[in-house]
Amino acid sequence: MDDLLQHFIVEARELTQQATDDLLALERDPDQAASMDSAFRAVHTLKGSVGLFDFAPMGLALHAAEDLLGALKERRVRTDNIVIDTLLECIGQTERWVGAIERMGQLPPDAAEEGYRLARVLREQADDGSSATSQTDPQVDLSWAEELVQSIDPAVVKGSAKHLVAIRYTPRADCFFAGDDPVALLRAVPDLMAVHLFNRDPWPPATEIDPFACNLKIEAISGAGLDAVKAVFRFVPDQVAIHEIAQSSGRSAHVAAANHGEHRGGDAVGGPRMLRVDATRIDRMADLVGEMVVAKNALAHLAGQAKDGMDAKSLSQGLLASQAAIDRLVVEMHRAVMDVRMMPMRDLFRRFPRAVRDIAGQLGKSVDLSIEGEEVEADKAVVEGLFEPLLHVLRNAIDHGAEPEQARLNSGKPSRTRILLRAQREGERVVVDVQDDGRGIDATAVRRVARERALMPEDELARMSDADAVELIFAPGFSTASAVTDLSGRGVGMDAVRSAVEKLGGQASVHTLTGQGTTIRLSLPLTLVMARVMAVRIGGELYGIPLDGVVETAFIPAARVIPVRDAEAFVLRDRTLPLVRLADLLEIPRPLELSQQGLKVVIMAVGDDLVGIAVDGFAERMDVLMRPMSGILAGMPGVMGTTLLGDGSVLMILDIPELIG
Template sequence: MNELHEQFLVETRELVQSATEDLLALEAAPGDAEAVNRVFRAFHTLKGSVGLFDYPPWFALLHAAEDGLSAARAGTIVVDANLIDLSLETLDATARWADAIEATERLPEAAAAEAGALVERYRSLLTRGPKTQVADAAALPGWASHLVDSSADRGGVPSTAVRYRPRDDCFFAGDDPLGLVRKIPALLAVSVTSAAPWSPGEEFDAYACNLDITLLTATPREEVEAVFRLVGDQVTVVDVPGDARTAAAEAAVVPTLDAVVAAILAEQVQVLAAASGSETDAGRLEACARAAANALLSAGHDGDAERCRRTLERGSDALREAIENILVGGPTNPSPTEAEEPTEPSEPLGGDAARTLRVDAARVDALLALVGELVVARNALSHLAARAEAGEDAGSLTRAIREADTNIGRLSTTLHRSVVSLRLTPLSQVFRRFARPVREAARALGKDVVLDVEGEDTEADKGIVENLFEPLLHVVRNALDHGLEDAETRRRGGKPEAGHIRIEAGQDGDGIVVTVADDGRGIDPAFIRRRAVERGLRSAEAVEAMEDDAVVDLIFAPGFSTAETVGGLSGRGVGMDAVRAAAERLGGRVSVESRIGLGTMVRLHLPRTIALARIMVVGAGSEAYGVAMDAVVEAVRKPRTGIHAVADGNATVLRGRTVPVVRLVDLLGHGDPSIATQEALLLVVRAAGETVALEVDRFEERIDAIVRPPSGLVGAMPGVGGTTLLGDGRVLLVLDPAAMLAGVPTVDRQPREGR
């Protein structure tokens, strides 16, 4: 796949997402004119991008969508559920077709039929819209009457009169008034005068537009308004009635070529006329032939499109003449509703889509600055080598080498973090995609749901962000289907009729936590016990012996579901199991908290990125382990007499607070029951919101290391947060204190004031 296609797919997906958000905002506020404009601009841009390629059904669909939104902007049709639903379906089709092109470089076989059905629905919407009144001939404005009187070729057919007064600054806005007029086919009369008296020569402003343009055309009003849709506030359009006795006879000579297609063809004529005999003319010729053929195919004029393709071999002049003949003579093929659907392109474009990354320029600039500093630091080493060769004192040379090493170490650490940051992507890219699924699911379930999103600016590695949507979607669907009650049940329970779902993200040490919370019925452990027995997941004796937290955790078991029947959203027992599997694949874990009647909270604890981290290396028995410094509060030595047995464990008092003490060798399962030392080495860490002291056998060193998520056999080991390599080549297991201490009895699970 070439670079142009890759960029097209990236921009298409961004436009689909932004248009979806604006349509949902428009649904909440149908009178928001700016939202209508934003949606219209998104569809207009999409259509222009698709028009560059051989995708006629796609182009025709987006053209129809643009017509519908243009009518909504003009007030011809109302912005209601029908228009919004149809526009969302068009965006769905656009997203699916973009995926298909990325995978196969072709539109799906059913794209033409699907596009045709959606186009018909747009036409139906426009047909049902409020009709514009046809002006009586005697009631025409003076400027329109003058045009009618001056047109000897009108012959009594119905026509359209237009008055266009461009703004003074239209040139600075990129408008070309006469260029727009040239895009109107079947012109019967044109008048261009000054809108105001011209200024004296010495005061003349060549960049101020002072035109009053009126024209009469046999083109239908809808097509005229489509041409002037971006300057609608500067245009007046009037329907001119015709003579019914001559209208039928004259209608046969009125070109029916679509206005947009005619404009595209006219542009190709101008490009071909500008041929200069240079080596670029061959590319210009092929591009014009393709653009003209695509435009004609989109309107169903297959024969004319083939004419353009055949004429390509005869050169620039022949192609220009063919396009001009099509413009003058009109199409030779049936209209889009009568023609067969155009065929899809037969030649594959080749190649797989490359993985791309869009990076903020400021990050690249910072990276270049760091590289410059690193080059300077490297040059300092050459200076040190020269000093050593000159026989400088070893003591001063050693100090200089250590300073250079420290400086290079600082720069390499900063450089690594900057490079890693290039892959950081805000979670907003995932969170923004949930408004639509929540809307559709809530409508299907007959529930009123409010979605709140927080922490969109939280960043994580691109690979994590791209794989986060599916597991989160399972959680959100469960919250919608099982968690939130219907309006009547909520009202009886004293809750607002509208249920709330909150998706929230935040940073937690060197990782991130993504939370999905609802204010629904919560999870009843007693119900889970019964359902686990019914599904054969556990015996009755086993579930009765389990703690409530362990019972609630059964919702992640394969095959488990709380649904009574299989529905469109859930009930098959694969959703939450898939969530846990996805979290583990990403190097994280998932946890759940629930209170009956108040709601449920599912948390995904995930690594933020593969980053250079500061690691404390500690000993446990004969092995060494790492703990991220972000989780370490302090390292202390404590007399063993200061550690006391409390409840089911040990505790000590640190800085006036009682802190649980847990031996690391016990957590790892290979501890020696005997304790020979008189002094305990405590590594105080923060885990799951609590302060806990890990007793270790020795403190070794602090290192900077790249910590990679665990995989393979290591990934199945509980409490391992990642791995890294030591300087001697050994693999160091980096522990996750929160995962290791989960379920370990501590002092009331909360620190309390010591005496």
């Protein structure tokens, strides 16, 4: 993929997102001139960029969208929900086309047909100045085509292909100036069976006829294939409607329905991954590289002096000074690399208003979405990895949290459900909340569903607090179709949400008040590349544990370890915590003598609970550049990644919550 096309893809994504934001703002307030102008500029710029490439269907649709936006600006068309729906449909299709271009370098095979359809719908709304009828009605009036078919010799029709093609061609008045010859195009149609030519508008008096203006309307039937006919009119797609019709026994024509698959996101995107970075951050990295070159030269000079017989004391002092300088530069370079990978949550959050609007419309719910903390930054991998889990949480908030308008009014609430999407920085973590003022989660209903699904013993369910019971919505197997109907709150795939968040090194939790609302909280590390870890020993091996999950370390005498059925626990400051031996999780034999003396334990936060992880020994804490597992080890459970130690050995960084789960 060449650089120009890569730049187009990046710019196209930004422009489609800008157009989406502006159209949603116009839907809320049609009189916002700034949003209208911004939407028009975004579509106009995108149309111009498309013109640099052979993406005619996309350009056709965007040209029509630009015309409709122009009609809205001039108030020839009223800004209503149907117009906004149509424009958003065009922008959404453009996004999917851009994704296809990124994957394949070209538009998908059905792009031409979809481009014609979108352009026709958009132009009809722009030309008619009316949006009272839905333009997505699959029923097409082909009575004119039936009349043409009836005029054809039955023997000709019988010997033709199973499907005929109906053509309605309305050349523009200025088509001659564009180099188009409507009659020549008609002659180029293969297997032409019937033709009807007539004037598009009433003819003026002979003295007023403009010989350079085309006033034709052409209807025709062809026995050639659909693709062959489209190829003839490929340069005038905005002026022609082409339909495939099937022959029936009575020789009448009817529309042949065809389902054209629509490619959506979820496929792996090939090609290079791109990230826009503030130029000042690049400049900072360049400065640091310059300082590292100076430090390298100083070390080379010191090596030369040592070769010439420099005394040991001076050499030692020089090495220590050089090490201190390099240590400082490495730390600063780490920070600079982290800054380059950081991106604002805005890039993620901007994708949700349209999604919420579409979901609420499909479910018949009235929802207002507000967003806070768009400026909070996190690692690119964290931000991108949050899209699917957050979309799932938002969908559940609308589907299962939002009550009907009348029910809200009866309970003294505003008629529209309020959903808040908020990001905030907490230390070295980013916290994302999805908060709604809906019906909340009924802990009693959760217990009932958990009992029906046999998720845990009855006595344990009875002892659980309401807060702990609500956490069961994250349990695998909890979400079933019947649970959705019986349970007021969220029960659809929340185990998948927690799993996705934990793969990013985070935790998911829920807080709810029946009748008042629910908050789903996702807490994640700021970065997945640079990590601060604590090395621990198991047998003769070292393993890394991310420090962001470590609360403290402790030595637990053997006498304080309590057997609990087939597990273990211990008491720490009057609190009983579960004990898990890391050697058992890794299936490594335990050193018996260490277990008899006592246990070195890492106290970790796993979800909202504390768990003690028994290890053989503690080693150093370090900042590492973590590499994800690749090759046959990609997706290996319980391992977040690896890093190289100073002696060249590999340190595996463990995902403790996944190992325990």
